[in-house]
Structure formats: structure tokens, C-alpha cells
Amino acid sequence: MEFSQEEDGPMSQVHSSENGGGVVLDAAALDALAELGGEGSDFVQEVVSLFLTEAVMRVTEIREGLDRSEYERVLQAAHALKSSSASVGAVEFARCCGELEAHCRSGEDSKKVRPTGARAVAMYAEVQEALTALLRES
Amino acid sequence: MQKRTIPVEFEELKSSGTLPSPAGVGIQILEITRTDEFSADDMSHAIMSDSSLTGRILELANSADRAGQEPITTVSAALMRLGATTVRNLALAFSIISERDDAACKAFNYPQYWSGSLARAVAAKALSSHVRGVSAEEAYVAGLLAEVGVLALATVHSEQYAKVLLETRGMPMSAALSAENEVFNIDRATIAYCMMLDWGLPVGFAEAVENFNLERLFSEGEGRLGSLSDLLRFADAISSAMLLTATTPSRRIKEVGDQLALLQQVLGYTDKETQELFSAVSTEWRHWGERLDIATYEVSFKSVLGGIARGRQAFEKEQSLPAGGGLRCESVVAENIVTTEDVVEDGREFGAEKIKVLAVDDEPVALRLLVTTLRTQGFDVTFAKNGSEAMKVAMREGPDIIVADQEMPEMSGLELTRALRRSKRGSSMYIVLLTGAREEDLLVEAFESGVDDFVQKPFDAQFLTARLRAGMRIVGLQRRIEEDRRTILRQLADKNNFNRRLQTLSLTDLLTEVPNRRHAMERIEAEWKSSTRSGSQFSVIMIDIDKFKGVNDGFGHDVGDAVLKATAQAIKATLRGEDQVARFGGEEFLIIARGARVAEATDLAERVRVVVEENVVEAEGFCGCVSLSLGVASVEQGYASASEMMRAADQAVYQAKTLGRNQVCTARGDLLRVEVDPEHRKTA
Numbered sequence: 001m002e003f004s005q006e007e008d009g010p011m012s013q014v015h016s017s018e019n020g021g022g023v024v025l026d027a028a029a030l031d032a033l034a035e036l037g038g039e040g041s042d043f044v045q046e047v048v049s050l051f052l053t054e055a056v057m058r059v060t061e062i063r064e065g066l067d068r069s070e071y072e073r074v075l076q077a078a079h080a081l082k083s084s085s086a087s088v089g090a091v092e093f094a095r096c097c098g099e100l101e102a103h104c105r106s107g108e109d110s111k112k113v114r115p116t117g118a119r120a121v122a123m124y125a126e127v128q129e130a131l132t133a134l135l136r137e138s
Numbered sequence: 139m140q141k142r143t144i145p146v147e148f149e150e151l152k153s154s155g156t157l158p159s160p161a162g163v164g165i166q167i168l169e170i171t172r173t174d175e176f177s178a179d180d181m182s183h184a185i186m187s188d189s190s191l192t193g194r195i196l197e198l199a200n201s202a203d204r205a206g207q208e209p210i211t212t213v214s215a216a217l218m219r220l221g222a223t224t225v226r227n228l229a230l231a232f233s234i235i236s237e238r239d240d241a242a243c244k245a246f247n248y249p250q251y252w253s254g255s256l257a258r259a260v261a262a263k264a265l266s267s268h269v270r271g272v273s274a275e276e277a278y279v280a281g282l283l284a285e286v287g288v289l290a291l292a293t294v295h296s297e298q299y300a301k302v303l304l305e306t307r308g309m310p311m312s313a314a315l316s317a318e319n320e321v322f323n324i325d326r327a328t329i330a331y332c333m334m335l336d337w338g339l340p341v342g343f344a345e346a347v348e349n350f351n352l353e354r355l356f357s358e359g360e361g362r363l364g365s366l367s368d369l370l371r372f373a374d375a376i377s378s379a380m381l382l383t384a385t386t387p388s389r390r391i392k393e394v395g396d397q398l399a400l401l402q403q404v405l406g407y408t409d410k411e412t413q414e415l416f417s418a419v420s421t422e423w424r425h426w427g428e429r430l431d432i433a434t435y436e437v438s439f440k441s442v443l444g445g446i447a448r449g450r451q452a453f454e455k456e457q458s459l460p461a462g463g464g465l466r467c468e469s470v471v472a473e474n475i476v477t478t479e480d481v482v483e484d485g486r487e488f489g490a491e492k493i494k495v496l497a498v499d500d501e502p503v504a505l506r507l508l509v510t511t512l513r514t515q516g517f518d519v520t521f522a523k524n525g526s527e528a529m530k531v532a533m534r535e536g537p538d539i540i541v542a543d544q545e546m547p548e549m550s551g552l553e554l555t556r557a558l559r560r561s562k563r564g565s566s567m568y569i570v571l572l573t574g575a576r577e578e579d580l581l582v583e584a585f586e587s588g589v590d591d592f593v594q595k596p597f598d599a600q601f602l603t604a605r606l607r608a609g610m611r612i613v614g615l616q617r618r619i620e621e622d623r624r625t626i627l628r629q630l631a632d633k634n635n636f637n638r639r640l641q642t643l644s645l646t647d648l649l650t651e652v653p654n655r656r657h658a659m660e661r662i663e664a665e666w667k668s669s670t671r672s673g674s675q676f677s678v679i680m681i682d683i684d685k686f687k688g689v690n691d692g693f694g695h696d697v698g699d700a701v702l703k704a705t706a707q708a709i710k711a712t713l714r715g716e717d718q719v720a721r722f723g724g725e726e727f728l729i730i731a732r733g734a735r736v737a738e739a740t741d742l743a744e745r746v747r748v749v750v751e752e753n754v755v756e757a758e759g760f761c762g763c764v765s766l767s768l769g770v771a772s773v774e775q776g777y778a779s780a781s782e783m784m785r786a787a788d789q790a791v792y793q794a795k796t797l798g799r800n801q802v803c804t805a806r807g808d809l810l811r812v813e814v815d816p817e818h819r820k821t822a
Contacts, residue, residue, distance in 0.1 A: 036510055036599070043510065050502045079545065079574070083595055084503035 024130045029089035045138055048131050051088045055081060059124045062100075066117045074117060075104035081120075090127045096120045147324035147638075148332040154294045154631040156624065157333070158286060163188040163560065164233025171226050171338055178222045182213040185229055188560060190529065194232050194429060195225060198275060201422070223340070224275045230337055231279045234286075235430055236533060237562045243296035246303065250381065251289060252432045255282050257377030258370070260422045264415060265372055268363045268405060276343070280366055281373050284347050286333055287326030294631055295322060308387040311354050323638060327351035346370065355393065356400055363404055372401045376419060380437045382445045388456060391449025398446070413439045431534050492518040493610055494535065498528040498542035498554065499572070504595075508541065508572075515603040525549025529557055532564060538613050539568045539606055541593075544580065552580070552587055559588040566616055568609040572597065647721040649699055650706035658720035658728050665730060666780040669773050677739030677772035679729040680787040681709070681746070684765045684799040686725035693760045700757035701764055708753040712746050736772040736804060743768040743802040751800065765800035767791050775805065 030044065037043020058077040065073035078101040086094035100120050103112045151157055160168060166184040170176050186192050192213055199216040200209045210216055217225050238252065262281030266274045291299045302321055306314040318325040327348045334344035346366035356371040363369060375397035382391060402412045416439045427434030495517040499505040505521055512519045520535055522528035525542075526549055532540060540558070544551040551571045558564030570591045571584060581592070591609060593602050645657035653661075665676045683705060690698040702725065709719045709727060716732040729746070731739045750766050769790025777783040786805035794803040 033507075036507070036514060038514070047503060047506055050506055054502050076547075080501055083574075084501055086596055087503055087507055 024090065024092065024126050025134070026089040026091045029086070029091065030134075033087065033089070042138070045135060048088050048135060051084055052128065052131060054084060055124065055128070059121060062117055063121055066114060066121075071104045071110065071113055074113065075101055078104065078117075078120070085127065088131065090131075093120070093123045093127045096123055142331075144332050144335070145324060145328065147322065147635075148329060150631060150634045151290060151294050151324070151329065152336070154627045156294050156627060158234055158238070158289050158293055160230050160233035160237060160337070163191055164230055164237070167226055167229050167233070168337065171222075176222070178214070178217050181222060181226060181229075182217055185213050185225070188557070190236075190526070190557075191229060191232055195228050197429070198228060198278065220273070220275055224273060224279075227279045227339060227343075228275055230339075231282050232430070234283070235432070243292040243300055246292035246296070246300065248292075249433050251285070251292075253427070253434060254377050254381050255285060256426055256430065256432050256434070257380050257419070257423050258282070258284060258373045260426060261376035261419045262369055262373035264419050264422070265363070265369055265376075269366065269369050272366050272369060277366070277369055277373070279339075280343065280347060280370055281377075283334070284330070284350055284370050284374070285326070286347075287328070287330035287351060290329050290333065291318065291322065291326060294628070295635075296628070298322075298632070308389070315352070322635060325351075342366075350374070356397060356404075358400060372397065372404075375401060376416070379416075379442050379446065380420060380423065382442065382449070386449070388449045388452035391446055392453040395446035395450060416442070431530055492516075493539065493606075494518045494520070494537040495539045495541060495606070496528060496532055496535065496537040497521040498523075498525070498540065498546070498551070500524050500543065500546040504543065511597075511599045511602065512541070512606075515599065515606075517606070525551075525554040525557075528554055532558060532567065533561065536563055537567060539570065539609060541570045541572060541602075541606070543595075544571045544573045544584075552584055552589070555584070555589050556587050566613070566620065568606075568613045570605065570609065647706075650703050650721050652706050652710060652727075653718065653720040655720065655722050655728075658718075658722060658730065661718060661720075661730055662780050662784070665732065666773075666783075675733055675735050675773055677731045677734045677736065677770060677774075678783060678787050679731065679739060679743045679746070680722070680769045680771075680784075680791045681727040681729065682767050682791050682795070683725040684767055684795075686764070689760070689764065693757070697757040697760045700760070701755050704753065704755040705750055705764060705766075708750050709746050712742075712749045714742070717742070734772070735774045736770065739770045739772055740802060740804050743770050747800065747802055767794035767799050768802045769794060769805060770802065771805040 033047060034044050037046075058081045061077035062074050062081075065071065065077065078097045082094050082097040082101060085091075085097060096116065097120055100113065100116045103110065103116055159165075163184055166187075167181060170180050170184060185195065195213065195216055196210060199220055207219075210219055213225070220228075235252070238248070259278045259281030262277035263274045266272050266277035269277075292303075298321060302314075302317050306317050315325045315327065330351055331344045331348035334347055335341065343366070347370070349365075349367035350370040353367075354371060354374060356368055356375075363372070375394050378390070378394045379398060382394070398412075401407075402409075405411075407415065420437045424434045424436070426432070495512050497505060497508045497512060497519055498521065499508055500523060502523075505523065509519050509521050517539075520531055520537065522531045525546055528540070528542065529549075531537075540554075542551040542554055546554075549557075555569050555571070558567060558569065565588075568590050569588065570593055571589050572595050573580065573592055574595055584592070590612075591605055593605055645653055645660075647654040662678065665674075668674055669676055683701070686698070686701070689701055702721075706719065706721060706727065709729070713719060713729065714731075717734075718730045718732075720728050720730070722728040729742070731742055734742065747766050747768055751763055754761065754763055769787045769792070771777070771783045771787035771790065773783065775783075775786070777786065790803040790805040794801045797803070
């Protein structure tokens, strides 16, 4: 990832972010997910894998949309990422995607699209790493 | 061509409200094309409001063999190329398929019915180039709807028809038709004819379908494919061959095999060409099955040939058995029935009241979460990844509830709702949209489009479930109302049928099975009225059996009854189509001859006299003929009332008796001056 700023190895338990200051993955959301799947199931792994596959394409959409100033594409991708990332506990990233979507929607805030978009892309790298680690641990 | 009168039995089926019928766009199209001068523009707009319908029509328009023509891409181009009537008929046929309800009659195998109909349609289309004046699309529609009369009976009179189907299983087609007439006073052929006319299809088209239902087999004498009904016969043979199963009666298999051989001969095809035709049909069958959500499967020509060969062997074996001997090889009732065991199994499924939910979201993660949440809450969940897939699944599975994401590319939740609400099945589903936080402005539009409820994303599992349970209470109530309505309508149809049979009974003489005196008097009153109104002619012939008392006294009442029966039948067999005979009293009969003046009625009376005079009656201890005395009176003679005319006829009979019996006398319009027609004088 060209935007990746994380050089260290995966952080095992505490997933803190360099971009938002908060945690990368919210344990409560992940617990809720595990609870939904029921005991002994690999439901969390399944959803996380689904998310990772999907998110790669969406983030690419955001990058390309930013490069070509095609904000509608950015908007669609941010909207989709907003809800799915919240489901896998990436709350900070979800919030960032929400802001990005809002900026794309309102014409006045178009100046903010670019920096927020770049931040989202950078944050995703952290999320990806944290989730991959999570998969590896289980 | 003259349209026939629609029988009251069909009107009753129709008023049951459960006949297979188009809905949504189909109804719109029916409305638009009620008159002859409909606008093609209006129709193309109606069709285009339904994207799947548009797609199917364009696909069919492009799939027919039209070498060198550009593919068409718009409904108006399809209208130009195929003509408005053809497009309209296609739209109706597709709309009827998408409205199909596969649960009404438990003994009827709906999936097989539709698979067979689709195969027949595709086969008819493939054969259409061999019949002049029949277009590929017309053949397709005819094939698809050819057995709609069976479908109608199964849907309206489900339980009674289930019995008829089981009783006539494996029997010749003529037996099925007469069983239907026996029980419902109408048969599949007449119903199909009436439905076609009701949908505004041309009379010629309706007649072809009716003919096919009356005679399912192409007869060898024809030599060539001359008409749409012949086309249907062969298409039916091809489709039946494709749908042969282990339970198909061997007679039917032999019949199908014979028809296919005949087809090959009529078309002048080699084995290889026949095989090519067959595989082209089966490929297209599979393709359309997928498009219309109708079950199809892989069929190979080789396996069909093998099946036919085995069927023939089994048939010959049956024939050589003494019990099976003498069976006539007529068409055999189609295998659209579920066996009794299947019915029981079905019933179990009906009893299990798990609520079916269809979850729709284009986001894999969100969809997975939604599905899991709903399953955890005990719902029976299916899912779809976009709007058009959801539409398909909804039509196939008939879920109770649909939970759909509003924001989806191509077809949004709102558009999905609108499409569902246009269909009969979809109109009763409970639809919940999942919306983002900022979509309140959507509410009014969404409710107007038919959305039942909203849940905001991200949703809380408990909250969503509570909303769905609340929705289910409404669905449950609606369903109960709909069930009650159906039951009432069915009972009404049954009651009408029962009443009509009672009425027929009350107007029939039980011994001779011809109409009784009451019926005759009603008819005479009606004829009299119409004659005073429009000046139409009619005559009555009063008949008395000579020396009948002697038969009764000498041979007993049983012989007397046999004589009465035989005489009634002999008279009946002599009449023209518009005449009617009734038993008027003990040994008295009456003929009402519509349109007949004195001379024609007198001739008719003389014919009857001769026939009965020569008709040998055999009964216990009795073998001989009886003679008749007949009196003719006609409107032409200027009577003041119907009863005056009847009195004159009575007087003429009396005259015939006094002149020596076994003769015809004609009243002369003057009661006091009944004269004998010298030409018809005969001595007993």
C-alpha cells in the first residue's frame, strides 16, 4: 500500500491509530459480532474476510475517485464502507468514511474531500492490518 | 368468424375471481386494448413500465429466426416488427406466467404444468416456419396458453378437480373431457376458448386452442401441417417427449412416439434433422426456463428415444394381457397430477408456520449480518444481492416479509418495492426498507410506493425483530381475510355448480332423460315471446303413443318404461339441432321446432312417425314397435296465445286418433275446424 504509514508489526491487543488517535478496532463491536454468530462458530472470521475482500475494491474506488476528481465514485464507496466497517468494529474508520461521504454530498465542503479522503485511505491500511492480525490469531 | 355465446358456466368461473389472469401491466394492457383503435404508444409505455416484461419481449422478438435483420432494442421497434397484436399477446402471456400462484390445488402439479407449457411454446415456435400464416411469436403464445383450461379448473375448483384428475389419470383425453363436463358442466376446451376471447385474442386463435384441446393428436390422413391447431398437436408431442417420467402411462408414451414419427414424416426430416430440431428446442427451453423462472432440465434426444422404446414395450405387454386388451389408443390425460403421498407431504409443509423473510442488500457484509440476525431470531431466511435477483426470488419463494436496503445500485429498495407491488403475489408481501440516517425526506415517497415500514441502519437486532413481528401480525390478518375470501368464492362456485345441477334435474324427466313438462312450458313461453317480438317462427308437435295402455297392461310397467325410453331416444335422434323434445305427460311427448313453419313441422312430424314405427323395442318378454299419433300447430297459423296453439295441437292429435292412429294431423289455426292433411294420412 503506497499510503501505508504503519511500519511496525501488528499490535496484538490494543489497536491504536496514528491517524485518529482512537482505537482501530472496537472490542465491543467485535464482541457483539461474535455473540450474533453464536458460540463456537467462525462467524467473526467469515464477516471479517468478507469485509476485507469488499473493502479493497472500495478503497481503490476512493483513491481513483480522488485522483480523477470523480466525487460521485468516492461518495458511493465511502457510503458502503461506512456501514460495513462499523460492523467489524472499525469505528474510527467508519466515522471518517461518514465525514467523507458528507463532504462529497455537500458542494460547499468539496475542498475537504481530498484531505479527508487521503486520511480514510491511510486509516484503512491500519484497519486492514489489524483485521488481518485478528484473522491470523484465531 | 362468428364469436360464440359465452356459456354461463364460464361467467361463473370468472366471477370466482380466481381464474388465472394477468395483473399489473397485463391488466393495463387489457384495458388499453379493449377497443380496436388502441394507441400503440400507450401500449408501449405500459410495457416499458415493467422492465422484466420489456426484456422478455425484446428477447423473444430477437430470438426468432430472422436472418439478416438488425436486432431490435426498443418496445416500439418490436411493435413495428411484430405488430401491435402480437406484442400485446406476448405481454399478456408473460404477465400470466409471472402472476402464477402454485398453491391453489394441491393435487395439481403446477411446476410440471408450466415446464410442459413452456416446452410446448418453444417447440411450437420452432415448428412455426412450417405453417403458413403463423408467426413464431403467435405460435409461442399459443403453446404457452394451450392448456390454460386445465389450469383454470385446477385453480377454481381445486378440490373437486383434484378428484377428477385422479379418477381420469391415465385415461383417454375424451374421458377427461366428459368427466369435466359431468362435474362442472364445462370442459377445458371451452374454458380455454372463452379465456382467450376474454383476453381479447382473435377468434381464430381461440378456436385453434380449443381444437387442440378437443383432439390432441395429429391424424395421419392430414399429410401436412395445415393449421395452428396441428402445430400445437406436434409441439405437444415434442414437449411431452421431453417431460416423460417414470409415471407416464405407457399408452401415452406410445402415442407420443407415434406422433413424433408422424412429425418426422410430415416434415420430411432425416433422423439427424429431427435430432437437431429436438436439441434446439431443448436448449431454448432451458434458456427460457431460466428467464421465466420455470423448472427445466437437461434432456437428451437419446434418452427420450430410449424412454419411448421402453414405453412401447410396456404398452405391448399390457395389450397382450387379457385385462388390458381392447384399450383404444387415444390421447391420454396429461400427467399434471401429484400422487396422493405428495399431497400429504405438501400438507405437512403448509402446517409449519415459519415466517419466510427475504433479505436484500448489495453489501456482502451488511447482507451477511442481516441474514444472520434474522436467522438467529428464528425466521426462515433467503437472500438476494440486488434488486432484480430479489424480484426473482420473491416471485419464486413468495416470502412473507422482505427486508431490503434502500441504497443499491441499478435497482434501489424503492424501485424494488414498486416492481413488487405491480405483481399480484408481491402486493401482499410486507416490505421493510433499511435506510441511512439522512433519508427522512424519502419517507413520503416511499410510503406512497407501497413500503410498509422503515428501519434505520445500523439496526439493532432486537428492534428489527420487534418491528418485523408487528408487521407479521398485519400480514397474518391480511392472509386470513384473503383465505376467507377465497373460500367464500370457491364455495360460491361450488354452490352455483350444485344449483345448476339441481335445476337441470328439476327440468329433466328422470325416466326418459329428456326435458320434462315444466321445462317444455317455459321454453314455449320464451319462444312465444320472442316470436311476438321479432316475428320469428316456431311450431309445436304434440305426440301420443298409440295403445300404450295395452303395453302396460299386457307386459307390465317395466316394459312400458322401456318403451317410453326407447321412443324418447328415437324421437330425439330424428330431430334437427334447434328442435327440442320433452316428455309432456304419461305417454305424451312434445316437440318444439324453432324456426319451423307448418309445412316443415309437418314433414318433421312425419319423419318422427316413420322412425318410431320402425324402431324395434326389446324388453323382457316384449319385442315389437309402437306407433304415434301426432298433431302439429304453428305460430304461422295466427293463434292468440301460446296456450291456444297448444290446444290446437292437442285437438289435432285427437283427430289423428279418431282417424285410426299412426298418422300426422295438422291444426288449421281454427280450433273448431281441425282438418286432416290427406298426404299424411295413414291407417293404423
